[in-house]
Amino acid sequence: MSKTVCVIGAGIGGLLAGALLAKEGYQVTVLEKATRVGGSAGSYVRNKRIFPAGATIAFGLEEQGLLDMLFTELDLNVPFVLLDHPMDVVMEDRQISLYCNKKAWEEELARVFPERQRDVIAFWNKLEQISEAVYGVTATGVSLPIQRVYDLGKLPSHAVTHPGSMLRLARHATRTVEDLLRTYKLDRYEPLRQFIDAQLLDAAQTDCTEAALLPSSLALTIYRRGSFYVEKGMSQLSERLAERIVELGGEVITASPVTELLYQEKKWHVTSRKKTEAYDVVVNNAGVSFGPRTSHSESKEFAWGAFRIDALLSDTFWQQELEGKPLPFAIQIVPDKDQTVLHSNGHGPVYVTFQPAYDRRNERVENEIMMTCSIHTYAELWEELSKEEYKEKKDIVAQAMLAEIQKVLPVEDYVLYLEAGSPETYKKYIGKSEVGGFPLTVKNAILKPKSVRSSLPQLYIVGEQSFPGPGTLSSALSGSHVARAVMKTWPLK
Ligand SMILES: Cc1cc2nc3c(=O)[nH]c(=O)nc-3n(C[C@H](O)[C@H](O)[C@H](O)COP(=O)(O)OP(=O)(O)OC[C@H]3O[C@@H](n4cnc5c(N)ncnc54)[C@H](O)[C@@H]3O)c2cc1C
Known part of the structure; x- marks a missing residue:
């Protein structure tokens, strides 16, 4: 009889693990909190357009690349474009x-x-x-x-x-x-x-x-x-993986947050909004804990939140140049030293991307460009604010980010729509305010890397919090590590 696997969370790590296990013959169920799959490599609809929830650039898709090999193993073919000039970094006194x-x-x-x-x-x-x-x-x-x-x-x-x-x-x-x-x-x-x-x-x-x-x-x-723009956005990778799981006989249930996890009589009893059942194996991709030792998020290690702006610009913006050259896909802007708002409420560069806009039916909107901007922020800064305080803070940080972008490119003249989101927005949609996993210090990456195995029986932890760490490629790799561990430890025959 086939073994049953429940993947909690349809992030890229969980989906990759689920797809490999479904291909091997495991009965896979993915339970996802949000209405769309992909987590930080997913998407959401705002103003009738599909915006990326986080990730915008894919890596490892070159021929024989690490992601390419996993997708080939799963017979998946997602159209993408190699970016010859993926990014410019704008520093205080120079640009590269x-x-x-x-x-x-x-x-x-x-x-x-x-x-x-x-x-x-x-x-x-x-x-x-x-x-x-x-x-x-x-x-x-x-x-x-x-x-x-x-x-x-x-x-x-x-x-x-x-x-x-x-x-x-x-x-x-x-x-x-x-x-x-x-x-x-x-x-x-x-x-x-x-x-x-x-x-x-x-x-x-x-x-x-x-x-x-x-x-x-x-x-x-x-x-x-090799940096790649996945046609119609990064969420296509997650969506194709979810479809593959279903084609292979599994199920992917969205809008079904898991609320309880209980181990009894050698089975994991998983309670979620739309489905409650017992499984042989659980793979936690949610990045949140469902009880002691069920997630690496229980360790009190520092992790960042993200503040972001989603915007639509008029397509005449494509004609802009940066230092006499066509626009790159992404720009990292190191904020001015006297930009105190971004130094106290944010950290690191403002990361901006420009890509084609798509409507909710995934059709190209010809006269629009999508702009995404993000900066690291301390998640706790956004907690427990009154509605007014939260709105005020959000406006201040968004304005400061736009001012930094405006110093490099005249985006404000082209804005058709703009909306900001904070770590609290992430918490609302994907259940966690800290995104991007743990910092890759020597301790986290080399001396004490976080295993995909938990210390609980039949329970694995996948995604950006496990080895090899943050990013879509690393999360996908951790998914392949989990799939191998499950196949070796709980073989079908
Ligand atoms: C702003 C931003 C920009 C980024 N840009 C890039 C980039 O350009 N390139 C790149 O490679 N990486 C990028 N990353 C990093 C990358 O997106 C993540 O590291 C990766 O997608 C994380 O995958 P994961 O498998 O850990 O799952 P996650 O994306 O963390 O997904 C976890 C899933 O679990 C679900 N979940 C949570 N709670 C529950 C529950 N109770 N029940 C069921 N489901 C639940 C969530 O809704 C979510 O779908 C970016 C990240 C951010 C935040």
Whole structure:
């Protein structure tokens, strides 16, 4: 008889795990709180348009890339576009464009950091060498912490064929990005630090002082390895995964928050709004706890919330240029030092993207552009405010973010619609105010990574809070790690 698996939460990690398990023959049920699937890689409808809930750029979709291989395994084909010029980072006194092409990239590094161009290029080459080694190891399917032989994936044979790269990883295992900067005497070179910190905060949830070198090397080079715009938005990835689960005989039930989880007679009894049943295995992707040891969110580690603005602009905005070049897909703007509102209520760069607008039937709205903007914020700042205080704070932060964007591009002249959301908005829709997982410090990433296994029987934890960490690609990888663990521990026959 088939084994039953309940996935709590239809984030990308849970959906990936669910789809792989359904393909293997498990009877999979996904219970989702929101009305749409995808969580932070999902979408919502506002002003009759579909806005991304969080993620906008996909990674790992290049041929034989980490996500491409998982989607191929699931016979999924989602149309996407490679972004040649994915992002510009606007710093206090300079601006840099990220290019996929290596030559264009080295020229850009030399142009933007003329004072230290040789060291900066040497630093970057080293970073890419380390990231190559990390990528190779990640592709083996290794899942940290290693508690079972199968957690190693294909690492043993990889180690035999790539001894040099393994040695490199061992040497850098407990180093931070700042340690590598120091090697090139770049740790006090402010422009490079600003550039690196802006990206690390988005990808690793911390800055170069704390960010573990190994995963950060990948995070800092991944934009150039391949950044992708998924046609009609990132939520297409989640939606296709959910459809695949159903095609494979499973079910995905939205608007059905799980309220109770009870282990009795070797089964998990799951209570949700639309379905209550007992399952052999539970996979928690919700990022929230349903009782002791059911989630990594119980650990009191710091995690960020997000403040965001969704806007629609008139399509004539596409004609804008940034430093004489066509607009990139995304811009990271480091707020001015005297922008106290963003420094007290927010943290890190303002992240802005421009993409085509789609209506609720997923049809392109020709005369509109969608703009999404986000910044990290402390989730607790938004709790327990009166309605008036909350509205006032929201307006102040949104205005401050727009002012930063306006310094770079005249967006205000093109705005057709604009709405802001805070960590409380996330809490309302996806049940948690802290998003993006834990910071990738040496402790979290290397010394004490969070396992996809819980200490409870038949209960797994998947998504951005588990190894390898935040981001859609990492969450998807944790989904594949969970699926393997379930198949090995609770085989169908
Ligand atoms: C503003 C922002 C921008 C980002 N940009 C990018 C980007 O460009 N590229 C990128 O790769 N990553 C990006 N990320 C990160 C990425 O989106 C996340 O790390 C990833 O999507 C998390 O996936 P997850 O599997 O952990 O699930 P989550 O997305 O955390 O989903 C959890 C799901 O569980 C559901 N849930 C919660 N409580 C319950 C309950 N009681 N019962 C049932 N269901 C429940 C929620 O509704 C949600 O659907 C961004 C994140 C944010 C917030």
